[in-house]
Amino acid sequence: MKQYLRDKVLASLTLAGCPDSVVPTFEKPKIAEHGDLTTNVAMVASKVLGVPPRKLAQTIVDHLDLDPKRIAGVDIAGPGFINFRFTRDYYQNALAEILASGPSFGRVDVGRRRKTQVEFVSANPTGPLTVGHGRGAVFGDTVSRLLEWANFDVTREYYFNNAGRQMRVLGDSVRLRYLEEIGVPAQAFPEDYYQGEYIREIAQHLKAECGDTLKEEPAEGRFKARAEEEIFENIKGSLKRLGVAFDVFYNEHTLYESGKVQAVIDELKAKGLAYEQEGALWFKTSALGLEKDKVIVKSTGEPTYRLPDIAYHREKFRRGFDLIIDVLGADHIATYPDVLAAVKALGFDDAKVKVLIHQFVTIVQGGEVVKMSTRKANYITLDQLMDEVSADVVRYFFLMRGINSHLNFDLKLAKEQSEENPVYYLQYAYARIASIVRHAGTQTEGRNISRNFSLLREPEELELIKMLITFPDVVASCASAYEPHRLAEYLHDAAGRFHAFYHAHRVVTDDLELMAARMGLCEATKCVLGNGFTILGISAPEKM
């Protein structure tokens, strides 16, 4: 419909003497009285043509040649908006299209099978996932689902590092707890070691299996290996519980083994973008418009995180991704400009990299803010959160908000609030329809009643249909903007329209033709809600 109106308005603009540079855009007005689609083109073009907006709008409307079967009316309103109203026929026909498309209604081709990678979570295996990781996990996963519905070819990837100093400290943390468990006097547990209770549990598992035979075992042997194994299992378990699955787990270490890290060093040196000073190797970011140079290889010979990050992103390009999405927490905000500068310097198009940064989740417990730190173990884990409220609630809670907002989460209230949680509002609408369908089935058994959607002419019915048919547009715009929270809001509105319809009109009545038409409307609503739930990754209950 947008395309149809665009063509018509464009033709009219040309007749009015408007240059091609002006392209009309259409949007759905917020207020229903303003029609079904509106364009501001008269206001945009008025300056170019030197004609007052309302007068230009009138000229455009006068030249329009519209199909009365689809367009019921055109108005000029406010400072010069042109508002279009669709015919009832148009809506009634659209309902049939929804039912015909069924589980694929809402699939749109924005992506054209573009090869896309979404990298998210990427936590190193040093401890359980926190609520903050949960936000990134839910967001990254849902963006992936959205992009798939918009016909992008998506790979979900988790990047991790199980080497280096942090893992040595992790292994030694387990070793010290183990020595405590078997009663061997050991040094005091250092403050900057991993304090979490899970360390002691891992130590206890080792004791149960090996007794005290690991007394002389080095930290980097069984202790580290076991810690990594158990923690990764725990992380994967949390993700699975949340409905998040990855296609690729990419180990940073392979970048070293395959010489790809060294290759980056060589290339940067060859381009004169790396130099040695005070025993360290520096990346000349100042030559690329950034503030100051950064160390990429320490004087000890160890690389900083920056270097493998660059090598990793270079790999992403070499693996053929056309769109590279990095989902990061706000604490990593400073890390990506260097990486982007580097991939650009290495000859890749940095515009293909889209960095999406989500702000922190602030946990409030009993009115006090809990500072999160894996090392100090005073965090709330994702599992603890999911023990309190269901995965559906967790997902929806994170998805309701834009990622730029710092959101507060009062754990104490989480459970009580979940009783009133908006996710139930959506699921209730779905379950209610399922119930109506069950009930209606008993009334229509053995009869063959045709559906005549022209019987749907009550305001609540038409409002609901209008809502439903915009679903593909919503998917397209949410995918393009990487903003799942707008889909959550849309589904909430759609559920609201359904509840309003339900209260105003009976579906199951003695008028079998009307009943058949309303059943069609119910099924179309169920279809849109169900498809939306699939994208958000929440369940679609037939009963609650």
Added chain:
RNA sequence: GCGCCUGUAGCUCAAUGGAUAGAGCAUUUGGCUUCGGACCAAAGGGUUGGGGGUUCAAGUCCCUCCAGGCGCACCA
């Protein structure tokens, strides 16, 4: 000190530069002998942190000030 994010109803948050700034919770008032009341209908509640500017049009863009969060390592 520098960079990024934020400041909208009592609380938690929405609002591709568009028309009358919207939801949920909380408060108040109505609505079930019929398809699920985890629902519906309605009311109150706002100088969009302050001040300038750009624009036909600013919560949205620019400048500045105030307040909060996160960063600013030869940690990741």
